[in-house]
Amino acid sequence: MFRKKRDVSREAEAFNKGIQDLKVSSDLSENIALMKKLFENVDIMRYRFVLEDGRPDIAIVFSDGMVSSSIINDSILRPLMQGGKLPKGPDRMKQLTGAVVEINESELTGEFSKIVGAVSYGDTILFADGCSEAAILNTKSFPLRSVAEPDSEKNLSGPREGFNESIMQNISMLRRRARTPDLKIRSLTLGKRTQTSVMVCYLGQVVHQGALKEVMERLSKIDIDGVLDSNYVTELIREHRFSLFRTVGYTERPDVVVGRLLEGRIAILVDGTPTALTLPYLFVENFQASEDYYLSFYYTSFSRILRMLGFFMTIAVPGAYIAIGSFQTEMLPTSLLINITAERQSVPLPAAVEAFVMLITFDILRETGVRMPTNIGQALSIVGALVIGQAAVAAKLVAAPMIIVVAITGITNLLVPKLNAPVIYIRLFVLVLSSMFGFFGFTMALSVVLIHLISMTSFGVPSLTLDGDLKMGRVKDVAVRAPWWDMITRPELLSKNHTRMKPPEGPDNA
Amino acid sequence: MRKAIQVLALFLLPLFLNGCWSYRNLKDVSIGMGMGLDEDPATGGYQVTSEIVDFTKSAKEGPSGKLVESTGQTIFEALRDSKRKLNNKLYFSNAQIVVFSEAVARNKGLLEAADWIMRDKEGRETLNLLVAKGGTAHDLLATKGLDQSMISLEIDSVINEDSQITSSTAHTELYTAYDILNSPGSIELTLPAFIVVDSEGQKVAEADGIAAFKGDKLVGYLSKEESKFFLIATNQCHGGILVMDIHGTGEPDVSLEIEESMETTSFEAKGDSLSFRVQTETNVYLSETLEEIDVLKDDQIKALETEAGKRLEVEIAALIEKVQREMGTDIFGFGNLVHQRNPKLWHSMQSRWGEIFPTLPVSISCKVNIVNTAFITSKEAIHP
Numbered sequence: 001m002f003r004k005k006r007d008v009s010r011e012a013e014a015f016n017k018g019i020q021d022l023k024v025s026s027d028l029s030e031n032i033a034l035m036k037k038l039f040e041n042v043d044i045m046r047y048r049f050v051l052e053d054g055r056p057d058i059a060i061v062f063s064d065g066m067v068s069s070s071i072i073n074d075s076i077l078r079p080l081m082q083g084g085k086l087p088k089g090p091d092r093m094k095q096l097t098g099a100v101v102e103i104n105e106s107e108l109t110g111e112f113s114k115i116v117g118a119v120s121y122g123d124t125i126l127f128a129d130g131c132s133e134a135a136i137l138n139t140k141s142f143p144l145r146s147v148a149e150p151d152s153e154k155n156l157s158g159p160r161e162g163f164n165e166s167i168m169q170n171i172s173m174l175r176r177r178a179r180t181p182d183l184k185i186r187s188l189t190l191g192k193r194t195q196t197s198v199m200v201c202y203l204g205q206v207v208h209q210g211a212l213k214e215v216m217e218r219l220s221k222i223d224i225d226g227v228l229d230s231n232y233v234t235e236l237i238r239e240h241r242f243s244l245f246r247t248v249g250y251t252e253r254p255d256v257v258v259g260r261l262l263e264g265r266i267a268i269l270v271d272g273t274p275t276a277l278t279l280p281y282l283f284v285e286n287f288q289a290s291e292d293y294y295l296s297f298y299y300t301s302f303s304r305i306l307r308m309l310g311f312f313m314t315i316a317v318p319g320a321y322i323a324i325g326s327f328q329t330e331m332l333p334t335s336l337l338i339n340i341t342a343e344r345q346s347v348p349l350p351a352a353v354e355a356f357v358m359l360i361t362f363d364i365l366r367e368t369g370v371r372m373p374t375n376i377g378q379a380l381s382i383v384g385a386l387v388i389g390q391a392a393v394a395a396k397l398v399a400a401p402m403i404i405v406v407a408i409t410g411i412t413n414l415l416v417p418k419l420n421a422p423v424i425y426i427r428l429f430v431l432v433l434s435s436m437f438g439f440f441g442f443t444m445a446l447s448v449v450l451i452h453l454i455s456m457t458s459f460g461v462p463s464l465t466l467d468g469d470l471k472m473g474r475v476k477d478v479a480v481r482a483p484w485w486d487m488i489t490r491p492e493l494l495s496k497n498h499t500r501m502k503p504p505e506g507p508d509n510a
Numbered sequence: 511m512r513k514a515i516q517v518l519a520l521f522l523l524p525l526f527l528n529g530c531w532s533y534r535n536l537k538d539v540s541i542g543m544g545m546g547l548d549e550d551p552a553t554g555g556y557q558v559t560s561e562i563v564d565f566t567k568s569a570k571e572g573p574s575g576k577l578v579e580s581t582g583q584t585i586f587e588a589l590r591d592s593k594r595k596l597n598n599k600l601y602f603s604n605a606q607i608v609v610f611s612e613a614v615a616r617n618k619g620l621l622e623a624a625d626w627i628m629r630d631k632e633g634r635e636t637l638n639l640l641v642a643k644g645g646t647a648h649d650l651l652a653t654k655g656l657d658q659s660m661i662s663l664e665i666d667s668v669i670n671e672d673s674q675i676t677s678s679t680a681h682t683e684l685y686t687a688y689d690i691l692n693s694p695g696s697i698e699l700t701l702p703a704f705i706v707v708d709s710e711g712q713k714v715a716e717a718d719g720i721a722a723f724k725g726d727k728l729v730g731y732l733s734k735e736e737s738k739f740f741l742i743a744t745n746q747c748h749g750g751i752l753v754m755d756i757h758g759t760g761e762p763d764v765s766l767e768i769e770e771s772m773e774t775t776s777f778e779a780k781g782d783s784l785s786f787r788v789q790t791e792t793n794v795y796l797s798e799t800l801e802e803i804d805v806l807k808d809d810q811i812k813a814l815e816t817e818a819g820k821r822l823e824v825e826i827a828a829l830i831e832k833v834q835r836e837m838g839t840d841i842f843g844f845g846n847l848v849h850q851r852n853p854k855l856w857h858s859m860q861s862r863w864g865e866i867f868p869t870l871p872v873s874i875s876c877k878v879n880i881v882n883t884a885f886i887t888s889k890e891a892i893h894p
Contacts, residue, residue, distance in 0.1 A: 326533050330603035330634065334543070334663070337604050338563050338573045341536045345565045350535055435533070 022112035028059060028129035035061055035125075038116060045119075050080050058086070058096075059127045060137075066122035068141035075102040076124065076137060093131040101126065105138035117195050144169065150252035150274065152417070158294035159255045167197055167271035173254035174201060174269075178261065182206075188219060190233070190270075194226040198233065201257070201267045206490070206497050208264045211280050211459040215266055230270040230277050240456055244422035247458040249281040256290045264495025280458035280494065284478050286418045287311070292481050301480040308479060310415030313408060315426045315449075318355045319434035319442050321405045326351050327438025343399040352435035354398055358406045359431070361388060363424065366410070461493050539601035543575055544662025545589075546609040546647025547623060550581045556614075557581045558588040559648040560600060561662045575660035577651060585626050603632045606666035608639050608684070609647040609704070612728065619726035620699070624688050635685040638669045641721040643703040643731060653706055653713045661715060668717055669702050677741045677750030677768070678734035679703065679717040691726050696856070696863075697843035699723040700740075703731055724839035732829070739825045742790055743874075744842055745773035752794060752878075756801070756817045763801055766794035766818060769881060775847055779855055786844055786872045788826065794818070795882040805883035815878045822876035834868040844870060 019038070025031055032047060039045045044065060050058040058080060062072065079100045080086065087095035097106045109115060110133050119125050122140035147169070149155075150162035163170045171185060186200045200219070202212060218237040227233060234248045235241070251257060252274045257267045260278045268277040287307040292300040324331055325340055332340070349357065365384045372380065389407075392398040413423055426449055433441030456463045465474075473489055476482035489498045546559035557579065564576040578595060582588030592600055608627070610620060620639070627633035642650040655664030672679050679702035682690075690699045703721040706713050720732040720740060732740055741747035752766040771792040778785050796805065796814075803810050833841060840846075845863050849856040859866055 325536065329534060329536065329601075330632070332604070334604045334606065337536075338541065341539075341541060341563070342565055342573060344536045347537070350533075352533075438533075 019113045019116055020111070024110045024112065024115070024127070024132050024134050026130050026132045028056060028127055031127045031134070032056075032059055032061075034112070035115075038112070048077070050077075050086075052086070057129050060124050061119060061127070062124040062139065063119055063122065066142045067124060067139040071103070071139045071141070072124060076126070076139075088130070092128055093126075093133045093135055096126065096128060097135045097137075101135075101137060103137040103139070107136045108133045109136060110134070120195070145274075147173075153251065153253055153256075153290070155289075155291045155294070158291055159253070161254055162252045163254060163269075163274035163276060165272050165274055167199060167269055170254070170269050170274075170276065171199060171201075174257060174261075174267075177254060177258040178203070183261070186216075190219070190222055190224065191227040192223075192225045194228070196227040197271045198227070199269045201261065201269065203261050203264075206262065206264045206495050207266060208280065208459075208461065208494050209496070211461065212266055214459050215268070215279065219268075227270060229273045230268065230275045233268060233270060234277055239458070243452070243456060244425055245283065245453065245456060245463070246286070246418065247279070247281050247456065247463065249278040249285055250275050251278060251290075252276070253290055259290065259293065262500075263490050264497070280461040281463065282458065282461070282491075282493075283453055283456070283464040286416060288477075293484075297481045297483045304481060305479055307415050310412035311419055311423070314410075314412040314416070314423050315430055316442070316446065317405055317409050317412070318359060318427060319430035319445065321401070322352050322355055322431060323434040323439045323442045325401075326435070340399075340401050343401055346396045347399045348397070351399070351402070352431070354402050355405070355431055355435070356428075358398060358402055359409065359427065362406050362410050366413075465493070534601075538598050540578075540596055540598040542600050542602045542605045543660050544605055544607040544609065544651060544665070545602070546611070546642070546651045547585065547614050548611045548646045548648055549613045549618065553581070553583070555581060555583040556585050556588045557648070558585060558592070559651050560589070560592060561651050561660060562596075562600065563660070572659055575662065577648070579648070585623055586630075601632065602630075603634055605634060605637060606662045607669075608637055609642050609650050609665075610639070610701075611642050611647040612644055614647070615641050615701075615721065615723070615728035617727075620687070620723070621691055621726040624684065624691055624726075627684060628688050633684075635683070635688075637684040638666050638702075639682060639684060639687055640665065640669065640702040640704055641728065643705050643718055643721065645706055649706055649713075650704055650715050653715045656709070656714055665704065665715055668715075672702070672717060673741060673746060674749040676717075676734075677738040677747050678719065679737055680720045680741065680746065693846075696840070696846040696849045696860075698839040698841045699726070700732075700841050722833065722837055722839055722841050724837070729839050730837045732833075736829050736832075739822070739829045740841070742768075742771050742792065742822070743773060743788055743826050743829070745771070747771040747792075751797070752792075752818065752822070754818050754821050756814065756821070763799065764796070764814070764818070765798040766878070766880070767797045769793040769795055775842070775844070777844070777847060777851070779848075779852065782859075784848070784866070784870060786870055788830075788872060788874045789877075790822070790826075790875075791877045791879070792822070793879045793881045796880050796884065805886075811880055811883070815880055818878040819876045822878060823874045826874050826876065827872070830872050830874075834870065838864065838868050840867045844872075 022034065035045070035047070044063055046062050046064050048060045049056040060072070060076060079102055083100055086100065089095075093108055097103075097108065115125050115134055115136065118136040122142055124137045124139040126135040126137055144166050145164045147161055147164055149160040153162070161173060163173065175183065180203075182204045184202055184204045188198050188200070190196050190198050198219070200215065215237065219233070222233070222236050224232065224236065230250065234250070238247045240247055249260070257276050257278060261267060265278050265280060268279070270277075287304055289303075292304060329337060344351065347354065365380065365388070368380055369377070389403055393400045393403060409427065413420065416423065426445075429449075430442060430445040433445040435441075437444070453464045454462075454466050474492065476487055477491070485504045488501050488503050490500050492498065540562045542560045542562050544561045548557040548559065550557040558581070560578045560580075561575045562578055564574045567574060578592050578600075580588050580592035580595070582591045589600055608623065610623070627637065628635070651661055653661055655661045658664040658667070669679065669681050673681055680700040682699065682701055687699055687701070690697055700723065701721045702717055703719050704715050705718045707716045708714075717734070719734045720737045721728055722730050722732060738747065738750050738752070741750075747768060748770070750768050752768060753762045754764045754766065755762050756764050771790060773788065773790045776787050776789075778787070803814060805811060830842065833839065840863065844867065845856070845860075848859075
C-alpha cells in the first residue's frame with residue numbers, strides 16, 4: 001500500500017517537474033509549438049494570431065468556454081489590430097500590457113508552469129515574437145451557481161446567503177462582512193494535477209496563534225494529486241484520524257464563518273466547493289446552529305438543550321431499552337412491564353436481536369431516502385411506514401415497543417446532523433454492551449465514549465473540557481446561549497485576545 | 511486532581527448499583543403479581559397461591575390475572591413446584607403483595623416468609639404484607655378486583671391509599687416488617703387485614719382493620735373504627751372521617767374529615783415506674799352536621815372542638831386499654847420510645863416488657879382544630 005503511494009507521488013512529481021523546467025523562448029513559433037505539444041489532444045484550446053507583414057507577430061492562446069469572448073474581442077484583439085504600430089524592442093511585452101491591451105489584471109511570466117495553470121483557469125496568454133516573457137491576461141468567465149441559501153443549513157431568520165463553488169465569490173462574501181485589513185487571507189495551491197486554490201482566512205489580532213501555526217504546517221505537508229472538496233483537506237490535516245468525532249468544522253454559510261473568525265478560529269476555503277472548513281472545532285459546536293445567535297436567547301437555549309438531549313437519546317435509547325427490558329426488569333413500573341411482556345409474547349426474536357435488525361432497517365431507509373431520486377419519495381414512505389412499521393407489528397414479527405424505540409432513535413438522530421457518523425457506531429456499541437451486561441454494559445459503553453471525547457484535541461485545543469473548573473465565563477455559550485450583552489469575552493480556549501466588547505451601559509441592564 | 515478522582519468515583523458508583531447481569535427474555539417468565547400463603551392440611555407445609563399475569567388473552571382486553579397453586583415443605587420449594595404446571599419460571603420482582611392466611615399468621619408466623627423474600631435475589635423490599643382475616647389466602651386472591659383486573663394490584667392500591675382517605679388499616683412494607691421482626695420487644699408488627707365480602711353477587715376483597723402481632727405471630731385484630739384511632743395515636747393518620755356523637759344521643763351527628771393529624775408520645779420514669787403521655791393534635795374539616803351550629807360564632811366552633819377532642823380521648827383510651835388487656839402486644843411502640851430516649855432503662859426492663867406493658871398507665875390528651883367549615887353558615891341559610 002505504501003509502495004503504491006510513493007509511486008503515485010513520484011509520477012506526479014515527474015509530471016510537474018517536466019513543466020517547471022520549461023521557459024518561454026523569444027521565438028513565437030517555438031512557444032506556440034510547445035503550447036500545442038503540451039495541450040495535445042485538448043481540442044478546446046484556441047490559438048489566434050495577429051499578423052504583421054503577413055507573418056504571425058503576436059499570438060493569443062485561450063481555452064474555449066472559460067473565457068469571455070467580448071473581453072477578448074474588445075479589449076485584446078481590437079487594440080492589437082487597430083492600435084496602429086505595435087511597440088517593438090526588448091521591453092515589448094511591458095509596452096503591450098501597459099499601453100495596448102485594456103485588461104484590468106495582467107502578469108508577465110517566463111514560466112510555462114504558470115502559463116499552463118492560468119490558461120486552464122480561463123485566462124488568456126499573450127505571446128509576442130521576440131519576447132522571452134508571456135502575459136497572463138484575466139479573461140475568466142464561466143457559468144457559476146447563483147448564491148442561494150444552503151439546503152443543509154436552512155434558517156428561520158438570519159442571512160440567507162450561502163457559499164457557491166467559486167472561491168473568489170466566497171472570499172468576497174467574507175470580506176463584505178468583515179471590512180478590516182485585519183482579515184488575513186493566505187493563498188496556497190493544493191493538488192498536483194487539479195491545482196486547486198485554497199485560502200486560509202483569520203483575523204490577525206484575534207486568531208489562536210498556535211492553531212494557525214499548526215494548520216499552515218499541516219497544509220504545507222499535503223502532497224495529493226487532486227482536491228475536489230474541502231473534506232479531502234479535513235481528512236489530511238485533522239488529528240485523531242480514526243476518531244468518529246469531527247475535529248474540523250464545516251459550514252456553507254459566510255455568516256457562520258465570520259462568526260467563528262471573530263471567536264479566534266481559522267477558516268479554510270477550497271475552490272470548487274461551497275463548504276468552508278473552520279477550526280479548531282469544539283465538541284459543543286455540534287449542537288450550535290447559526291440561528292442560535294439570531295433568535296431570542298430563551299428560545300434558542302431551549303432548542304440547544306433539546307439537541308443535546310437528542311444526541312444522548314439517539315445513542316442511549318436502544319441500549320437502555322434492552323438493559324431495562326431484559327436485565328434490570330425490576331426497574332420497570334409494573335404496568336409497563338406487563339404491557340411490554342404482553343407485546344413480546346408472540347414475537348420470534350429476542351429483544352436484543354430485534355433491536356439490531358430494526359436499527360439496521362432504519363439506517364437502510366434513511367440511506368435510501370438520501371440516495372434515491374426525489375420523485376419516488378412516496379414509495380419510500382409507504383414501504384417504510386406501512387410495511388415495516390405497521391405490518392411488522394400486525395404480523396407479530398416485531399414487538400410494538402421496539403418500533404417506538406427505533407422511531408425515537410431515528411427522530412432524535414436527525415436533531416444532530418453534524419454527529420450523524422459517530423451516533424451510528426456509538427449506538428450499536430452501547431447496544432452490544434447493553435445486551436451483554438445490562439446496565440453495567442450501558443454505563444461502561446457511555447464511559448468509553450465520554451473518556452474518548454475528553455481526551456480529544458482539535459489543533460491543540462481540547463474539544464471537551466471536563467476538568468471540574470467550572471467558571472461562569474466558560475459556559476455562556478454551551479447548553480444555554482447567553483444574551484449578547486453578556487457575552488463580553490471570547491471563548492477563553494480559542495483566543496488570547498479576550499475582550500470582545502466593553503460591558504454595555506444600557507439604560508436597563510437588569 | 512482530587513476533583514478528578516471525585517468525578518471518577520461518582521462515575522464508577524453506578525457500576526455497583528446494577529442488579530442481575532443475566533439476560534432475561536420476557537417471553538420466558540410468568541410475572542407474579544401477588545402470592546398467598548396457606549397451610550397445607552395434608553403435610554403441614556405450605557400451599558402457595560400465586561397470581562400471575564394471564565397473557566393468553568388478547569392484548570386489547572388488557573391484562574388479567576390467573577391463579578397457580580403449588581405445595582411444598584417450604585415456601586421456596588412450593589414456588590418452584592409450580593414449574594411443574596407452568597411453561598415459564600415464576601418471576602416475582604414486580605410482585606405487589608404477599609397474603610398470609612390467618613392460620614399461617616397464627617401458627618407458623620411470618621419470619622420464615624419474610625426471611626426468604628429478603629434473602630431471595632428477586633424479592634422486592636417494598637412488597638405489601640397483609641393477612642386474610644378469618645379465611646385463606648387462596649380465597650382472598652380468588653376474588654375479582656372492582657377497578658383493576660388483577661386483585662393483587664387492587665389490594666396494593668387500597669392499602670397504599672388507605673391512610674389518605676379512610677384510615678381503616680395500617681400499611682407496612684416488607685422491609686419495615688423485617689426490621690420490626692428483628693428488633694424483638696420494642697415495637698410490634700401491625701399488618702392490614704382483608705376479608706372477602708359479597709358485592710353485587712361477586713366476591714370482592716375489602717380492607718377490614720388491622721392484624722396485631724406479637725413477635726411474628728398473630729394475636730388479634732383491631733376493627734376498622736379502632737384502626738383509625740390506632741393510626742391517630744401512632745402518628746400514621748393522613749385522612750379519614752371522624753364520626754362524632756357530640757350530644758351523647760347514641761346517634762352520630764357530626765362528621766369531621768381529617769386533614770392532618772400529629773401525635774407525640776412522651777414518658778416519665780420515676781424509679782421503676784413508667785407513665786406515658788399521648789398527645790394528639792388533629793386538623794379537621796367540618797363536613798357534615800345536622801346540628802344547629804352557627805359556624806360564624808367562635809364559641810360554638812370552640813365547643814365543638816372541645817367536645818370532639820374529648821370523644822377522641824375516650825376512644826383512644828379504650829383502644830389502648832383493649833390492646834393492653836386483651837392482646838398484650840406493644841403495637842404502639844412505647845418500648846421503642848424508651849429504647850431510643852433512655853437505652854439504659856430499656857435494657858434493664860427489656861426482658862420484663864411483656865409484663866410491664868399491660869399495666870402501663872397512659873394518659874391521653876387530644877386537641878381537635880376545625881380549620882374549614884365549608885359554605886353553609888347556619889341552618890337558617892337553607893330554611894329561613
